[in-house]
Amino acid sequence: MEGDGSGDLGLTVEQPAIIRAEAGDSVTMNCTFGIEKSHYTVTWSLDCGDLPPLESSPCYQNRVTVQSNYREITIVNVTENDSGTDCCRVEAFGGRKGIGNGTRVEVTKRQPVAVSRDGERKCFILLGVVGFETCVVIALLAVLIKSRLREVLIFRPRAPTTP
Incomplete structure (x- = not known):
């Protein structure tokens, strides 16, 4: 049959x-x-x-x-x-x-998370690390720019004033 x-x-x-x-x-x-x-x-x-x-x-x-x-x-x-x-x-x-x-x-459907045999969530971990590093770099650049601007404004010679 x-x-x-x-x-x-x-x-x-x-x-x-x-x-x-x-x-x-x-x-x-x-x-x-x-x-x-x-x-x-x-x-x-x-x-x-x-x-x-x-x-x-x-x-x-x-x-x-x-x-x-x-x-x-x-x-x-x-x-x-x-x-x-x-x-x-x-x-x-x-x-x-x-x-x-x-x-x-x-x-x-293919799952968006790549899970290895030992259970690591490679995609999200990688994206999280890269995202965190990017935020740290941006914060450091902001601090550096702010301190440079402060130095320029503090040490800038003033124009003489006339009495």
């Missing part, structure tokens, strides 16, 4: 259930089944329907690469519009067929 990982003639096809990514990332989906060598064809389809292959869709033009004789497909620079379920269909020599359960791709 289609959609349950097996096909009309019992070919079991497995693929990851879900892949999460942020906009701009790359997503790689793989498809495993029990056939070796090149006695099969693999087609990746959008929304697990009878649509044209994923890699020939205009939405994915120049963003899809396939590896391992189509057992693995990578979409680069994903967008939120790439969210959906993609299926791997396999047809083996001799008529055996199978379709995976589908991999749900969830693409979210």
Whole structure:
């Protein structure tokens, strides 16, 4: 039965259930089944329907690469519009067929905070440090200018006054 990982003639096809990514990332989906060598064809389809292959869709033009004789497909620079379920269909020599359960791709907006593995908030820390340093430099310049103006005004010779 289609959609349950097996096909009309019992070919079991497995693929990851879900892949999460942020906009701009790359997503790689793989498809495993029990056939070796090149006695099969693999087609990746959008929304697990009878649509044209994923890699020939205009939405994915120049963003899809396939590896391992189509057992693995990578979409680069994903967008939120790439969210959906993609299926791997396999047809083996001799008529055996199978379709995976589908991999749900969830693409979210890229987060503005860059969080490293150790939890540092690099973006905000960097912006905070640069902002603080800028304020200190401006304050020092203001103090320096004010003191120079005071010196000029205090030591400026006065014009002689006539009695």
